[in-house]
Amino acid sequence: MAEPCDLSVIIPTFNEEENIAAIIDAVDGVLTQNGIRGEILVVDDDSKDRTIPIVREISGRQENVRLIVRREDHGLSQSVVEGFRSARSDILQVIDADFSHPPDLIPRFYEAIRGGADIAVGSRYTKGGDIEAWPLKRRIISLGATAFGRILFPEITDPVSGFFAVGREVVDGAPLAPRGYKILTEILGKGRWRTVVEIPFVFKDREEGASKLRAGTMVDYLRQCGGIVRFSVTRRTGPVWAEWKKVVRFGLVGLSGIFVNMGLLYALTEIAGLYYLVSAVIAIELSIVNNFVLNDVWTFRSIEFLKFKRKVSRFGSFQAVSMGGLVINMAALYLLTDVAGVYYLVANLAGVFTAFAWNYMVNRHYTWTK
Numbered sequence: 570m571a572e573p574c575d576l577s578v579i580i581p582t583f584n585e586e587e588n589i590a591a592i593i594d595a596v597d598g599v600l601t602q603n604g605i606r607g608e609i610l611v612v613d614d615d616s617k618d619r620t621i622p623i624v625r626e627i628s629g630r631q632e633n634v635r636l637i638v639r640r641e642d643h644g645l646s647q648s649v650v651e652g653f654r655s656a657r658s659d660i661l662q663v664i665d666a667d668f669s670h671p672p673d674l675i676p677r678f679y680e681a682i683r684g685g686a687d688i689a690v691g692s693r694y695t696k697g698g699d700i701e702a703w704p705l706k707r708r709i710i711s712l713g714a715t716a717f718g719r720i721l722f723p724e725i726t727d728p729v730s731g732f733f734a735v736g737r738e739v740v741d742g743a744p745l746a747p748r749g750y751k752i753l754t755e756i757l758g759k760g761r762w763r764t765v766v767e768i769p770f771v772f773k774d775r776e777e778g779a780s781k782l783r784a785g786t787m788v789d790y791l792r793q794c795g796g797i798v799r800f801s802v803t804r805r806t807g808p809v810w811a812e813w814k815k816v817v818r819f820g821l822v823g824l825s826g827i828f829v830n831m832g833l834l835y836a837l838t839e840i841a842g843l844y845y846l847v848s849a850v851i852a853i854e855l856s857i858v859n860n861f862v863l864n865d866v867w868t869f870r871s872i873e874f875l876k877f878k879r880k881v882s883r884f885g886s887f888q889a890v891s892m893g894g895l896v897i898n899m900a901a902l903y904l905l906t907d908v909a910g911v912y913y914l915v916a917n918l919a920g921v922f923t924a925f926a927w928n929y930m931v932n933r934h935y936t937w938t939k
């Protein structure tokens with residue numbers, strides 16, 4: 570049986586043969602010294618150097634070290650999400666393999682989450698934080714990315730940090746779809762959290778190996794920020810807007826039905842020579858069929874998984890509701906005109922609206938139900 574585990578330390582890697590053994594050793598040492606029962610999860614994107622055999626060898630002799638090798642959808646953020654999925658504990662720590670993040674700080678992140686914070690962010694830009702030995706170009710790019718992230722999350726000084734910890738419930742079930750490097754921004758945008766604490770740290774540029782940051786990474790980041798803005802707008806307005814969209818579509822379909830009805834009534838009576846009441850029955854029925862088909866393939870398309878048998882019963886239900894609507898319309902017309910003395914065209918308008926409300930609500934809950 571697996572040992573109990575209080576912390577999962579996720580290390581994303583790509584070609585880190587110079588650093589990986591040392592960082593595992595350092596993280597393991599910090600966990601042991603601080604009495605934290607933790608696992609170390611290396612999530613590798615099919616490195617071309619010796620990273621994989623090195624980690625395999627370590628995990629063969631050290632039970633708390635695991636290796637995940639990914640062969641598809643290459644990316645730092647995607648690897649971290651995969652790490653979250655496989656992690657055994659409820660506190661998830663992310664750290665780079667190249668010692669740009671000091672492993673000695675891991676216990677502070679761990680305690681912050683245990684103390685009730687949802688997210689603990691390692692910050693280079695809060696008091697006590699800093700960056701050592703970065704070229705000017707890298708500083709400018711980072712400041713740009715950070716400034717952009719701070720528009721979305723003003724209360725957080727380093728929303729693009731790669732050094733952070735989260736409670737599992739923040740990310741479980743969150744629709745994370747990150748690309749590129751900025752996994753923390755994605756979590757802040759789409760995860761479930763209330764409290765964030767910041768832990769200052771000094772970012773040291775790697776001594777071994779090379780950064781994998783590319784120009785495309787910035788494009789990914791901008792796209793990701795756009796996705797987060799869209800997500801938060803939809804999260805607030807989505808369900809209401811989706812329902813109104815259906816109401817508007819249902820109304821437009823109803824309007825098309827009026828044209829079908831009037832056109833057929835005219836054609837069957839004037840051209841085919843049928844008695845006008847016979848034409849009216851055919852016209853009403855065919856406009857109901859018209860409305861059903863359009864509502865089925867358009868208005869409620871997102872709800873139904875169309876199966877023939879169900880479709881027949883949906884039509885039966887729609888037909889019955891429409892007849893009910895017709896009765897409501899007629900009853901309103903009669904009562905308002907004859908009993909209340911309202912002008913008959915105004916009364917009819919009230920009847921049409923009442924029937925529309927009936928048709929929409931009853932069909933929404935009985936005909937096109939999930």
Ligand code: GDD
Nearest residue numbers: 581582583612613614644645648665666729731780781782
């Ligand atoms: N699995 C996987 N897949 N890991 C990757 C990939 C990838 O495609 N690219 C990079 N890594 C791993 C590296 O092996 C290293 O452990 C860590 O991710 C950071 O990679 P670097 O390429 O060294 O990142 P950086 O120093 O440029 O960027 C760091 O700082 C940024 C803030 O300025 C990272 O921590 C970023 O997450 C952070 O946003």
